[in-house]
Amino acid sequence: MAESTSTSAIAATAPISTPSPVDLVDSSSISDLTQSFNFSSGNPRIEETRGIMLLYRHDAASSSLPVERKPLVCVLGVPNHMTYADFCQFCGSFVQHILEMRIVRNDGMEDKYSVLIRFDGQDSTDSFYKHFNGRHFSSLEEEACHMLFTVDVQYTGSIEHAQALPVSSTEQPSCPVCLERLDQDTSGILTTICNHSFHCSCISKWTDSSCPVCRYCQQQPENSKCFICQTSENVWICVICGFVGCGRYKEGHAIRHWKETQHCYSLELETQRVWDYVGDNYVHRLIQSKTDGKLVELNHRCVHGDDGCGICECGSDPAFEEAQLNSKVEAIVNEYQELLTTQLENQKMYFESLLKEFEESETSEVEKASNQSLKLQKMQAKRDKVIEEKKFQEDINLHLLSNKAIWQEKILEAEARKKTTDQDDKIEELEEQVGGELPEISSNKTSKRSHKNNAQRSG
Numbered sequence: 001m002a003e004s005t006s007t008s009a010i011a012a013t014a015p016i017s018t019p020s021p022v023d024l025v026d027s028s029s030i031s032d033l034t035q036s037f038n039f040s041s042g043n044p045r046i047e048e049t050r051g052i053m054l055l056y057r058h059d060a061a062s063s064s065l066p067v068e069r070k071p072l073v074c075v076l077g078v079p080n081h082m083t084y085a086d087f088c089q090f091c092g093s094f095v096q097h098i099l100e101m102r103i104v105r106n107d108g109m110e111d112k113y114s115v116l117i118r119f120d121g122q123d124s125t126d127s128f129y130k131h132f133n134g135r136h137f138s139s140l141e142e143e144a145c146h147m148l149f150t151v152d153v154q155y156t157g158s159i160e161h162a163q164a165l166p167v168s169s170t171e172q173p174s175c176p177v178c179l180e181r182l183d184q185d186t187s188g189i190l191t192t193i194c195n196h197s198f199h200c201s202c203i204s205k206w207t208d209s210s211c212p213v214c215r216y217c218q219q220q221p222e223n224s225k226c227f228i229c230q231t232s233e234n235v236w237i238c239v240i241c242g243f244v245g246c247g248r249y250k251e252g253h254a255i256r257h258w259k260e261t262q263h264c265y266s267l268e269l270e271t272q273r274v275w276d277y278v279g280d281n282y283v284h285r286l287i288q289s290k291t292d293g294k295l296v297e298l299n300h301r302c303v304h305g306d307d308g309c310g311i312c313e314c315g316s317d318p319a320f321e322e323a324q325l326n327s328k329v330e331a332i333v334n335e336y337q338e339l340l341t342t343q344l345e346n347q348k349m350y351f352e353s354l355l356k357e358f359e360e361s362e363t364s365e366v367e368k369a370s371n372q373s374l375k376l377q378k379m380q381a382k383r384d385k386v387i388e389e390k391k392f393q394e395d396i397n398l399h400l401l402s403n404k405a406i407w408q409e410k411i412l413e414a415e416a417r418k419k420t421t422d423q424d425d426k427i428e429e430l431e432e433q434v435g436g437e438l439p440e441i442s443s444n445k446t447s448k449r450s451h452k453n454n455a456q457r458s459g
Helices: 084-099 121-131 253-261 316-459
Strands: 034-041 048-054 072-077 098-106 112-119 146-160 190-191 198-199 235-238 244-246 266-270 273-276 286-288 293-298
Touching: 072 121, 084 098, 084 112, 084 121, 112 121, 121 146, 235 253, 244 253
Parallel strands: 098 190
Antiparallel strands: 034 048, 034 098, 048 146, 072 112, 072 146, 098 112, 190 198, 235 244, 235 266, 266 273, 286 293
8 A cells, every 4th residue: 555645644643641742843833733643654674664643632621523624533542452353343333434544553652553544434434433432442451442533644754674575566456365456445444563455354354463464463572581680682592491591792691501401402582593502503494584574594604515615706706695695585585475476376265165165055045945935835735725625625515504404304394294194094094993893883783782672572
């Protein structure tokens, strides 16, 4: 990301509790409503960028916001243990309104840093300020979020500590994680304290406090001290027992430890090189390069012999030494670029695999949903069929009920006809019986009459 001397460039300030005016700025050009602070950013091993920034003063008596404010605020005094992902998570839903964030170093404050944030509009800036100003970073911490509106950011210069890697001016800046182009219109950009830029969505997944590119850590470890004299200069640590002592150009406690314990290997904390007291030389072949912080091969001796070959005169020709040094530097740069390209390709393949897994899972979910839809359609068809059968059965039941009444009437009529027929048969039978007994009855009556007449005559 190109640096500028306007408000679009983002820089750092000193803590809000201990402001110190910068002498480089003329006091007559600074309004009573603003204050100036100095800042720095960049990897101290390679290049350090310094400058000043103008902030509106915090007016505790007034709750109104500055009239001529811009969509640019500075969050002051963020604890170093908060990683980039933690700060992005702290910003919450406002991340989608952020165009650019830059992590910068507080002068005189090693355990804190500041963040300059530029938003897409003034309304989102004011909402962010009202929502987070004075709010604790978390419920477990005492540090609160303090921010001020930024008037302007100006760079005063840079200090180059080592030769930086050559970068093509025609190359479009891209995110080292996703390899996509860094465009503020599509996604917010976060620039780390070592001046490496990423998409906010990509860096929010990086849980480490170091930079994903150069591994520079914003939370620097405490300086080790000699166990005997408590000095922090030219300190060596025993790789066997961990004893920390000063070098032979101080009090010599490290070499004294070797003579007492015979622990012959010691690591110089400043250069990360291992020294062998028995062989009186460095014993490792890898050192940390001051150019990019990577591990490179150490070639400190002539390849033809210990004290020089005496044949190729490689140690006496300055042009040859310069050519050899340039070739080594070029080889290291090419190796680093190839390594970086390989790592970026691996990252690309990794995220493509994640995307493929997501597409496969989405396809499986769609197939599962379609199968469930087919099952639902079959169940619906079965339900419709059952409803039709139920309606048919109900119609049959109604017809049967209506036929039942008709047949009951017919049964009653048949029973009545049968009853009448039975009565007629009984009457005919009785008549026949009566007809058969009438002659006998009449004969009996005739005989009784004759007997009666005879009795009367005899009397």
